[in-house]
Amino acid sequence: MIVRRCSILLEKPLFISKHLDTWQSGFLQRVDLLYTIHDMSKKGSPIKLHADKPHLTVTLALPETFVEALVDGSAKMPCNVIQRKDDGVEFIFWYKNDGVTALYTLDARDRRLANATHMRNETYSDRVHFHVTGDVPYLQMDYLKEEDTGSYFCRVDYQWSATELKRVNLVVVGKYIY
Numbered sequence: 001m002i003v004r005r006c007s008i009l010l011e012k013p014l015f016i017s018k019h020l021d022t023w024q025s026g027f028l029q030r031v032d033l034l035y036t037i038h039d040m041s042k043k044g045s046p047i048k049l050h051a052d053k054p055h056l057t058v059t060l061a062l063p064e065t066f067v068e069a070l071v072d073g074s075a076k077m078p079c080n081v082i083q084r085k086d087d088g089v090e091f092i093f094w095y096k097n098d099g100v101t102a103l104y105t106l107d108a109r110d111r112r113l114a115n116a117t118h119m120r121n122e123t124y125s126d127r128v129h130f131h132v133t134g135d136v137p138y139l140q141m142d143y144l145k146e147e148d149t150g151s152y153f154c155r156v157d158y159q160w161s162a163t164e165l166k167r168v169n170l171v172v173v174g175k176y177i178y
Helices: none
Strands: 014-025 028-039 064-070 075-078 089-096 104-107 117-120 128-131 138-141 150-158 164-173
Touching: 064 075, 075 164, 089 128, 104 128, 117 128
Parallel strands: 064 164
Antiparallel strands: 014 028, 075 138, 089 104, 089 150, 104 117, 128 138, 150 164
């Protein structure tokens, strides 16, 4: 879910331009969307914002999904990938929690997503596979353990567009015995 909050007093013709500000910590890359307000009555000059004047506030939350599954079962963790004609997917990485090493990598450089190279982290070996066909691509994890519970991040790197990061919160529930 993306949450946007915006408050501004419109007294004259304004144009709002956006910029990306990026920082990286380990594997996580955060992209902040910054806005500049341009006063169109003064040939597009940026408006200086002061604490005592109306301002623009933008809050962006990382898109997240919640998935529940049983121990020894399977979980399908979605990662919406936008395929554009003029911009292809280069890589898709999956990480768990704040890990530095990807548990799954899809290399689609110079080829279609359906023909991409799949690489798994040896820790997960045959338990994970990324399905790219269908409406929504997803990472399937089989033979789940309670230790698999956590936040998983799907990072999509495009050739030209900004990197997208999505979070899937997986909860693995033990089997209930009567």
